[in-house]
Each structure stands twice: as structure tokens, then as C-alpha cells.
Amino acid sequence: MPHPPEYILGISAFYHDSAACLLRGDEIIAAASEERFTRKKGDPAFPERAVAFCLQEAGITSKDLGAVGFYDKPLLKFDRILETYFGVAPKGFKSFLLAGPLWIKDKLYIDQQVRTALGYEGPVLYAEHHESHAASAFFPSPFEEAAILTMDGVGEWATATIGVGRGNDIEIVKELHWPDSLGLLYSAITYYTGFKVNSGEYKVMGLAPYGEPKYVDLMLKELMDLREDGSFTLNQKYFNYLAGLTMTSEAFNELFGGPPREPETNLTQKEMDLARSVQEVTEEVMMRMARTAHRETGLDNLCLAGGVALNCVGNGKLLREGPFKRLWIQPASGDAGGALGVAQLIAYRHFGRRRTVVPCKDSMKGAYLGPEYRPEAIEAFLKEQGATYTRLEPAELRSQVAQLLADEKIVGWFNGRMEFGPRALGARSILGDPRSPRMQAQMNLKIKFREGFRPFAPSVLRERVADYFEMDCDSPYMLLVAPVKRERQIPMTALQRSLWGIEQLNVPRSDIPAVTHIDYSARVQTVTRETNPDYYDLIAEFERITGCAVLVNTSFNVRGEPIVCSPEDAYRCFMRTHIDCLVLGPFLLTKTAQPEWEETANWKQEFQLD
Ligand SMILES: [Fe+2]
Secondary structure (H helix, E strand, O other), X not given: OXXXXXXXXXXXXXXXXXXXXXXXXXXEEEEEEOHHHHOOOOOOOOOHHHHHHHHHHHOOOHHHOOEEEEOOOHHHHHHHHHHHHHHOOOOOHHHHHHXXXXXXXXXXXXXXXXXXXXXXXXXXXXXXXXXXXXXXXXXXXXXXXXXXXXXXXXXXXXXXXXXXXXXXXXXXXXXEXXXXXXXXXXXXXXXXXXXXXXXXXXXXXXXXXXXXXXXXHHHHHHHEEEOOOOOEEEOHHHEOOOOOOOOEOHHHHHHOOOOOOOOOOOOOHHHHHHHHHHHHHHHHHHHHXXXXXXXXXXXXXXXXXXXXXXXXXXXXXXXXHOOXXXXXXXXXXXXXXXXXXXXXXXXXXHOOOOOOOEOOEOOOHHHEOOOXXXXXXXXXXXXXXXXXOEEOOHHHHHHHHHHHHXXXXXXXXXOOOOEOOOOOOOOEEEEEOOOOOOHHHHHHHHHOOOOOOOOOEEEEEHHHHHHHEOOOOOOXXXXXXXXXXXXXXXXXXXXXXXXXXXXXXXXXXXXXXXHOOOOOEEXXXXXXXXXXXXXXXXXXXXXXXXXXXXXXXXXXXXXXXXXXXXXXXHHHHHHHOOOOEEEEOOEEEEHHHOXXXXXXXXXXHHOOOO
16 A cells, blocks of 8 residues: 555535645645635636645645545546436437536546646546545544445435445445435425525525425325335436426426425415425435434444535434434535545545544534634735724623624624635624524624525534533534523414414524524534634623623625635625624724725625625
8 A cells, every 4th residue: 555645635626516625644734615715606616726725724735745536436427417318318408418518528527627727747536426425424523433324416326325434444335326316305395495406405494494294295105205224216207307407397396286486486384384394304314314324334423424414403303313322414514525525535545544533523623624814914904995993902802792792783703714614613603692582683684685584503602502402412513403492492372373484483482582493493503612712702701791601603694605705705795784893803893983885896686685
């Protein structure tokens, strides 16, 4: 076996959410999605800027790389595309014409693309899509041994896999094949309920608690044949993604009584019931697959990755009711995480590097793997902008920001290295007071310009989590949902219960209403001093003033925009929205003190805002 090189670069690209990740030995040095730099949401282009950031972070050039890994095997995918489109031709011809040139141009020449873009002459290695996901789930986990479950939208032939990780290797033991995909079923409902496929899935999940599981039986009877072990076959007559450019077919419309909802039209009870139903079906499949993984491996630890692993409601249920004792979920569960997975697969499997496992501590560094900006760089930008700001010592900054939050001000919080993965975890976050009954609607409508029903998530000090939620474990990546503690819940009156779906939103459900969902659940992030000292100290200071150890934490962006990366992105978002104050490293800015903001681009149109 060749000697393991010091630097390995992983790349994921060309499908959605391109990313790059750099390893130095056993350590994850840097990882970021291309969208954050190019400001195009889910940018699928070759991640040139993310790669450049990774190399810069390590202080190296592409000449120092010992290997470059690509998260997918393009030829395997091309096979599938051909069979799919030729298999259902001539119906599929139209979408083949659209997809074909892209696949041929980008995917078959990845090798060359990597070399040209990077000026790199060393080996380019490939993993299979699900191997990359499985590797990203297991290798950074705090487990020496674990079962692995990956569930995905579109991969190669496999759409869900069960595997096992031991020491420095992983093995896939069972696969579910395309086109029988849980991700695609969820996306089909996302499409049918009038949301955008590949990004609207969260909205469906957020909408689910407003509905009744009315369609579960119909889905299980007509749409799919679900088996005891969690594998299933989708009835293709209801889906159109094999042949057409829409997700669902005429037969599907007939089954559910009408065409898909037009995007941006009013939501009805039907969409809520569909959302609830597909969520329950998804949870049932996840649970059955988890039981199979447990049976097959006999292990007590489970690692999760792949797009479906971002279904935090399902994850929470898996942890509470499933057969595993411990659960670890890759925070960059989507395809971006594949860049990390393939790099680690190369290090551990290909080069046989020994993997160091620290019990109870994963190697993701809190997912703070992106760029950081020095105070001098931030100040140079603020000066150039003519912004009004104050530089404060950490203790003073903390105390002022905690007081602003306690006064119901909304604060943009830009601190340290940017998160890798779709969640803001206190490095690029917008913060608010969870006790305020007005906060949820205000943040949704005035800051994020998005649907009022979307729930917000709480950040809570790790040692205080059990005082607020029915859980007492780590959830550093906001990937577990738990009920708000029973004593804190406010039961609804009969009159309130009779309100229609979304109207119930305005009824406070607990003493932290801004983070309590309609069904009393919350998507919890636990914060420790060890991984994010500044954020931890801020929440602790907020607790000292108010007695509340929780903050509302939502990602620092508006609807349709990637999360902010640089001070410039943050300042722009601050000026465009009703965020009251902005913290950029050691600097504090208030909106009222800023000079007149002249918008250059027609940004509301750009992000399709109301
Ligand atoms: Fe994937």
C-alpha cells in the first residue's frame, strides 16, 4: 500500500451543491460549498472558488496535493441515464436532450476538468455516490464501529444503502436501486404541493404538523409497495421523472384529486395533509430500514447521511423509538458532504491511513470549516463602505448584544469560520429572543421574506437542554427534533383548536413560542463552549440577563439566497432587511446609524421575493 499523502482534496460537483474539502493527514482542514462564494444557490458548477479557499486555508498550492477525489463515478451515472432515457423513449427524448449534453460535457471529462482547473497532474480517484455519503457519515463520527444508513434523491443505481463502518473502512451490505427512491417520493410530493424540488423539501416537512395523515394508506396502497425490511418499489405510473420534466403524472393528479398547486398560490388543508402523510411514510421507511441495519450488523451505533438524513423529524423519532443506542448524523448530509466523504475514503481505504477516534467527539470541528475574516479585513470593508460601527472588547460586545436581544431586537451574528452544510450554527446566524410572541412572524416576513408558517430553531446551552426540551443529548448540528418540555407547553383551548391550519400559528404554544412548532416540537441545536466559545458566551450572557438559556437561530440570508459568506454579503443582507443590529467579528453596527443604502441590483426580483 502506498504511503498516505499529507494533503487530499475531495470534490463534489455537477449535480447540485458543489463543494470542496481538504484533509491534512487525519484532520479536516477546510470544507465549503461553491454557492457561498458565487452567490448562486445550490451552484452545481465545478467548485473552483471553494477549492481555492481550501488550498489557501492550508497555505498550499495544487502541487502539494497527493490525491484528488471525485464523489461520484460519472460513467456509472451515464449508463443509468442512457438506459433510463432509451428505455422509455420516445417519451423521454425531451428531457434527454436537455440533460444529455450536460452529462457528456461535464461528467465524462471530469478527470480533465480537475487537471485543467487545478493545474494538477497527480492521481484523480473516484468513489461511488453512496460510498461517498456513507464515508462522510462514518469516518468523522465518534464511533470505532457503526451501522451506516444512507438515503438519497438521485444517486447512481443505489438510492438507499445499508453499510457497516469499522476502523478505517466501510462496506455497503445492502442497496436499494433507482428509481425506487425515498428522496424522489418526497420530492414528488414537494412538487405536487407547489414547492421547488431540491430545496422545498424543508417546507413540506415544516408544513406537515398542520395536516392530518389522511393519505398515508393511499400512498402505501397505490404509490409504493413497502416491504418489512424497508425496501420498496414505487409504482412508476404515478411518477413522471423517468420520462418527463415534471415529477408527477396525470395518474397521480387523478389519485389525489387535481393538478399540482401553482407555486405562490394559497396553501390549503390538502397540501398540509399531503405533507403530513408523506412525512409519516418517510418515517416508517426510515424506521424499517434502521431495524434492518440493526439486524444485519448487530451494532448499537448508527451513522446517517444522504439528503433524506436532513429530515430531522425522522431522525428524532429514530433516536427515540429506533433500535440504536447512539446516532450520529453528518451535518453536510447532501451532496456537498460527498466531497468530504470521498477525501476520507481515499485517505483511509485507498492509502490505509489509521483513523483516530476520540470517544464522544466527532472530527467535524462543529462544522466550522469555512472561511474566517480577520478584524482588519472586516474594518477595511466597513471603512470603504462608509459604515458606522463600534469596535468592542468581547465582554462588552456580549453584554450589549445580549441586552439588544432581550429588548426584542433582531441581530445578524457573523462570527468565526463559516459552517459547512445547510444549517447556520452560530457563525452566520440571525438571532432573536425566543420568548417574544411576535418574533416568529416578524423574522419570517420582514427578515427572511418567506412563508409565515416556517418554524425557527432554538440554540440552547448544552447543559441546559433538558430544562427546555424532552431530550438530554448532544445535537450540535440541529438535526434532531424534540418536544418542548411538558411544563413549558401551553395547551390550546377548544376555540383555538378549532382554528384552521395556519391560523393556529399565532397561538403561543409555550414560554419560548418563537421556537415552538405547532405540534410542540423544536429543531434543537446544543451549544458547547468547547466548539463555539463566542456563541456559547453570548447565550450564557442572555441567560444571565433574562433567565432564558435559549436563542432563536436562523440562517443569515433571505429566501432564495445562499447563506452569507463574507462581511460584504452580511452587510448587504443587513441593509436589505429589517435586521436591527449587525455583529461582524468585534464590530457592532446598528441599522439606524448607517448611511443611506442604495440598492444597485434589483435584488428582490433576483431572489423572487414578494
Ligand atoms: Fe447524494
